[in-house]
Amino acid sequence: MVKILHERNIMKISDLNNSITPSGTMAISNKARLLKQQGKPVIGFGAGEPDFPTPSYVIKDVQTAAEDPINHKYSPVAGLDILKDEIVRTSKLYSGFNVQNENVLVSNGGKHAILTTFMSILNPGDEVLIPSPYWTTYPEAVKISGGNPVIVDTSFEDEFKINTEQLDGLKTDKTKILVWVSPSNPTGVVYSKDEAEAIYEWAFQNDVWILSDELYEHLVYDGNTSPSPAQYDAQLRNTIVINGVAKAYSMTGWRVGWIIANTEVINMAKKIQSHATSNVSNLSQIAAYSALKNGLTETEIMKESFNRRRLFAFQEFSNIPNVKTIKPNGAFYLFPDISYYCDGKIINNVNNSIDFCNWLLDEYYIAFVPGEVFGKNGFLRCSYALSDGNLQEGLGRLTKAIKDLQ
Ligand SMILES: Cc1ncc(COP(=O)(O)O)c(C=O)c1O
Numbered sequence: 109m110v111k112i113l114h115e116r117n118i119m120k121i122s123d124l125n126n127s128i129t130p131s132g133t134m135a136i137s138n139k140a141r142l143l144k145q146q147g148k149p150v151i152g153f154g155a156g157e158p159d160f161p162t163p164s165y166v167i168k169d170v171q172t173a174a175e176d177p178i179n180h181k182y183s184p185v186a187g188l189d190i191l192k193d194e195i196v197r198t199s200k201l202y203s204g205f206n207v208q209n210e211n212v213l214v215s216n217g218g219k220h221a222i223l224t225t226f227m228s229i230l231n232p233g234d235e236v237l238i239p240s241p242y243w244t245t246y247p248e249a250v251k252i253s254g255g256n257p258v259i260v261d262t263s264f265e266d267e268f269k270i271n272t273e274q275l276d277g278l279k280t281d282k283t284k285i286l287v288w289v290s291p292s293n294p295t296g297v298v299y300s301k302d303e304a305e306a307i308y309e310w311a312f313q314n315d316v317w318i319l320s321d322e323l324y325e326h327l328v329y330d331g332n333t334s335p336s337p338a339q340y341d342a343q344l345r346n347t348i349v350i351n352g353v354a355k356a357y358s359m360t361g362w363r364v365g366w367i368i369a370n371t372e373v374i375n376m377a378k379k380i381q382s383h384a385t386s387n388v389s390n391l392s393q394i395a396a397y398s399a400l401k402n403g404l405t406e407t408e409i410m411k412e413s414f415n416r417r418r419l420f421a422f423q424e425f426s427n428i429p430n431v432k433t434i435k436p437n438g439a440f441y442l443f444p445d446i447s448y449y450c451d452g453k454i455i456n457n458v459n460n461s462i463d464f465c466n467w468l469l470d471e472y473y474i475a476f477v478p479g480e481v482f483g484k485n486g487f488l489r490c491s492y493a494l495s496d497g498n499l500q501e502g503l504g505r506l507t508k509a510i511k512d513l514q
Contacts, residue, residue, distance in 0.1 A: 127251050136465055140475035151502035152475045153490045156293065158358040158414075158440070162395070163406040166357070169398035170391050179390040185382045186374065187214025187366070188393045194400040195366055199349075202404075203325065205338035211368050213377045214388050214396075218323045218352040218365035219245055224384075225319055225348055225367055226253035226285070228376040234284040239270045241443065241482035243293045243321070255284070259483060264445050267434055268295040269303060272310040279314060286311050289321040290334045291438020294482045294489040296418075298437040304334035311337070312346055319348050323365075324439040326356040326407050329415050332437045344370040355439075356407050357399040364388060364396040414440050417492040417499050424503040425490070428510050440493045443479070447486030454513060460485050472505045 137154050144150045173179050186192070192212040200206055215221040222245065226236070232254040238246045240259045247257035258278055262268045275286070288307065290299040299307070311318045318337045325336075341347040352365030367377055387393075421442055425433040430448035452459045458467050461478040465488055468474050479487030492499060 124252065128248050136469065136475055136477055139466075139469060143469065143473065148473050150469070150473045150475060151494070151498050151505070153492075153494065153502060154475050154477045155491045155493045157360040157493060158355065158410055159493050159495060160358040160406075160410050160413075162359050162362070163357060163399065163402065165402050166359070166395050166398045170395045173391055173394040179394065181390075183387045183390050183393075185213075185387055186378050187212065187388065188390065188397070191364075191393045191397040191400075194397050195351075195368070198400050199338075199351075199368060203322065203336045203338065203349075205336055205349075206342065207338070207344070207368055210371050211344060211374060213367045213369075213374050213381065214393060215365050215367065215377075215381060216385060216388050217363040218321065218350050218354060219249075220363075220385075221350045221352065221365040221367045222246070222319070222321065223249045223252065224377045224380050225350065225369070225373070226250055226255060227380050228373055229285060229317055229348075230255040231284075233282060235280060235282040237275065237278060237283060237286045237316070239268075239287065239289075239292075241268060241292075241294050241479065241484040241487065242287070243289065244481050246287050247483075256282070258283070261483075264432060264434065268292065268297050268443070269299060270307065272306055275307070275310055275314075279316070283314070283316055285317040285319050287321065288318050288337065289324075291324040291328055291436075293324065293439055294441050294477070294479075295434070295443040296436025296439045296441045297434065298328055298332050299334040300332070301334055304337075305340070308337045308340055312341065315346070317346055317348060319350060322349055322351045323355050325351065326404060327411060327414060327440060328438045329411075329418060330437055338368065344368070344373075348373060353396045353399050356404075358406075358410060359395065359399060362392045362395045364392050413496075414492065417494075417496060418442075420496075421490060421492045421499060421503060424507065428507060429514070431510075440491055442490045442492065443482075443484075443487055444490065445486060446488055449510075449513075450486055461488055464488065468506065468509060472509045474502045474505050474509075 140150050192209045195212050230253045234255045235258045236250045238257050240261050250257045260270045320337050337347045349368040353359040422435050425444050433444040458464050465476050465478040476488040
């Protein structure tokens with residue numbers, strides 16, 4: 109007979125529970141959702157995804173593939189060959205580096221690719237340099253993998269860019285990886301070729317891995333772009349590239365990303381993925397294959413809209429008194445400095461950017477993500493991946509909110 113248990117101590121879960129935080133964009137978007145459900149006219153600036161449908165040829169190819177029984181079965185852990193070959197082809201075509209099919213592992217989105225990479229490289233206590241403001245997943249994925257995130261703080265004045273003196277100052281004998289993302293989420297900043305080359309040179313000389321997150325590779329405006337470190341590292345000795353279809357082809361829900369690395373890393377990542385997820389859904393892989401095969405025409409159309417909204421949003425923020433904004437060259441975000449309004453004196457009970465974003469949501473029904481989520485108090489992230497109408501209306505409300513204070 110099993111005795112019914114009463115009043116026993118709580119069973120223990122992992123100590124990780126004390127160090128990992130949930131995805132930080134959730135709190136404000138949950139609140140925005142609740143307000144919407146109550147019928148409030150909420151406009152969200154939190155979206156980390158394009159507001160366009162996935163291209164129709166992708167849907168058609170997936171419909172056909174769904175009829176084929178071969179796609180109803182398990183497939184190779186590292187990905188379907190047709191997709192991997194297409195990743196090899198487009199990496200050469202768009203990013204200018206040569207790799208082979210065996211250098212690629214397809215995973216469940218860029219996010220999963222990043223976690224698997226950290227798990228493949230890190231030993232307990234290894235350090236990962238992460239430029240701040242950072243995409244919220246990096247430090248948490250490092251911790252899940254047993255490593256220690258080391259934040260490389262940047263300032264508005266330096267356009268949120270790191271430099272090699274900072275890296276020298278933070279490097280220890282435990283430093284294993286540098287996270288690199290250009291264009292950046294959350295700032296939209298793109299490094300110049302010279303700036304990027306100086307950082308790559310530093311990593312190569314110091315035997316530090318570079319995890320180059322290239323998810324926003326195709327969303328660069330004004331023709332400015334920074335080259336992938338893989339262009340300088342033909343053997344992929346130091347370089348691991350992360351990419352995916354989420355942002356460039358409006359395919360966030362399909363969950364396809366990939367790792368490009370040397371075969372030692374890929375074989376390790378394969379072992380991990382074989383026990384974690386087996387293969388990525390075949391239909392999603394075929395969707396990604398179709399997206400890559402059909403080129404960038406749809407991406408260019410989306411980019412035109414993003415560029416128009418970028419210029420509009422930048423202009424609007426620039427006209428708001430005491431708010432400073434860098435004109436970003438990539439992704440679909442602005443990261444304005446709103447610290448002037450966060451000192452507790454200008455707006456009652458607004459002492460940081462979380463308070464400021466809550467105030468905007470409560471009083472004006474506009475939802476931005478506070479800078480704290482990305483490691484930077486005094487800022488907010490504004491995604492301009494929303495319709496032109498909503499962008500105008502929402503930023504109009506923001507302008508009014510600040511005007512009402514004067
Ligand atoms: C910088 C960056 N890297 C990676 C990802 C992950 O993209 P996904 O997992 O949707 O492919 C995101 C998504 O927001 C991102 O902003």
